[in-house]
Amino acid sequence: MKFIHLSDLHIGKNVNDHSMIGEQKYILNQILEGIKKEKPDAVLISGDVYDKTTPPLEAVLLLDDFLNKLDEIEGLTVILISGNHDSAERLSFGAKRMKKSGLYIKSIFDGDLTPVTLEDEYGKVNFYSVPFIRRADVNNVYNTDIRDYTEAFSFVVEKMELDTSERNVILSHQLVTGASFSESETAVGGIEDIKAEAYAAFDYAALGHIHKPQNIGSRLRYCGTPLKYNVSEVGYQKTYTVVELYGKKSEQELCNINVREVPLIPEHDMVKIEGYFDEIMRARTDENGIVTSDYVYVVLRDDDYVNDAAVKLRKLYPNFMNASYSGKGQTTAFDFDMTIEKAEKQTPFNIFSEFYKKMHMENDPDEVQTEILKAAIKEVWGEDEI
Numbered sequence: 329m330k331f332i333h334l335s336d337l338h339i340g341k342n343v344n345d346h347s348m349i350g351e352q353k354y355i356l357n358q359i360l361e362g363i364k365k366e367k368p369d370a371v372l373i374s375g376d377v378y379d380k381t382t383p384p385l386e387a388v389l390l391l392d393d394f395l396n397k398l399d400e401i402e403g404l405t406v407i408l409i410s411g412n413h414d415s416a417e418r419l420s421f422g423a424k425r426m427k428k429s430g431l432y433i434k435s436i437f438d439g440d441l442t443p444v445t446l447e448d449e450y451g452k453v454n455f456y457s458v459p460f461i462r463r464a465d466v467n468n469v470y471n472t473d474i475r476d477y478t479e480a481f482s483f484v485v486e487k488m489e490l491d492t493s494e495r496n497v498i499l500s501h502q503l504v505t506g507a508s509f510s511e512s513e514t515a516v517g518g519i520e521d522i523k524a525e526a527y528a529a530f531d532y533a534a535l536g537h538i539h540k541p542q543n544i545g546s547r548l549r550y551c552g553t554p555l556k557y558n559v560s561e562v563g564y565q566k567t568y569t570v571v572e573l574y575g576k577k578s579e580q581e582l583c584n585i586n587v588r589e590v591p592l593i594p595e596h597d598m599v600k601i602e603g604y605f606d607e608i609m610r611a612r613t614d615e616n617g618i619v620t621s622d623y624v625y626v627v628l629r630d631d632d633y634v635n636d637a638a639v640k641l642r643k644l645y646p647n648f649m650n651a652s653y654s655g656k657g658q659t660t661a662f663d664f665d666m667t668i669e670k671a672e673k674q675t676p677f678n679i680f681s682e683f684y685k686k687m688h689m690e691n692d693p694d695e696v697q698t699e700i701l702k703a704a705i706k707e708v709w710g711e712d713e714i
């Protein structure tokens with residue numbers, strides 16, 4: 329049994345006000361070509377299909393096009409769950425009808441844990457779909473009062489009544505922590521996590537949620553995003569994951585598996601360039617007068633603030649994203665000295681303005697920013713807190 333594991337497509341995402349739709353179209357085509365070559369039995373998409381609960385039209389059209397092209401591939405089963413970025417209800421549109429053409433969408437957690445079962449020469453493989461769930465979703469559906477996230481998820485797995493004589497795969501969009509997790513990664517998002525042990529009964533767990541590809545043990549895997557969506561990801565190679573399941577030696581053992589990554593080459597890469605402003609502006613340009621059309625984050629070593637740096641950089645680097653300073657005279661978020669005692673004496677607006685000034689060369693937020701900030705504070709704390 330061979331399947332391709334994808335997740336966190338985030339179709340319709342903007343990064344630093346740049347629409348990623350063209351990049352996403354390009355990379356989905358590349359994935360499609362890969363699928364045609366690999367000839368898997370199934371494609372699994374483990375959540376965060378869209379970036380927003382109300383995706384823009386172009387995002388809906390792109391996903392529709394991708395799913396239609398997958399549908400044209402003979403004998404291919406597609407299984408898709410929703411992530412925390414998706415609207416479960418919107419994504420479930422037409423789900424019942426689509427089953428007929430081999431597209432299984434599970435985006436609403438309703439306690440129905442019927443797997444999609446495929447068969448190969450070694451027997452059956454059951455694919456269980458659990459869309460992104462919170463502890464409260466489990467308690468609501470089963471009328472329970474489970475206080476622990478791992479316990480809640482384990483409860484769901486118990487309800488599946490897994491047949492261990494067959495092979496079992498799960499699609500899940502959660503923050504899973506396990507032995508192989510480094511400390512910094514455990515802290516992702518600061519939200520509750522599910523311990524890897526909750527997934528121990530599965531021959532493979534196709535995880536989504538964390539954007540950096542990684543294994544937790546040998547059978548739990550985050551395949552990562554197909555594109556770099558954040559400056560922190562500039563150093564990563566994006567891939568899709570190909571998994572092959574073989575037979576089981578005995579009922580007590582999990583099956584043999586083979587997991588490999590296939591590199592994805594984006595149309596435009598996302599890179600970080602560090603140097604002095606003048607140096608970066610002197611870089612060699614091509615026949616169109618630009619240095620590169622990659623998505624560029626610039627780290628300026630200059631001690632002094634460069635006026636209109638963004639405007640100037642954008643001429644040579646049309647996909648310029650953002651600039652920050654690493655020079656001596658510059659401040660970073662770490663220089664923001666705000667203790668609880670100090671904060672208690674100030675209004676949220678003052679605290680934010682001070683932070684903004686630290687991050688923007690002592691410039692105050694402008695009129696529009698001030699207006700947005702005040703509106704946000706009013707919404708969170710009420711009028712009198714401004």
Ligand SMILES: [Mn+2]
Pocket residue numbers: 336338376411413537538539
């Ligand atoms: Mn995501």
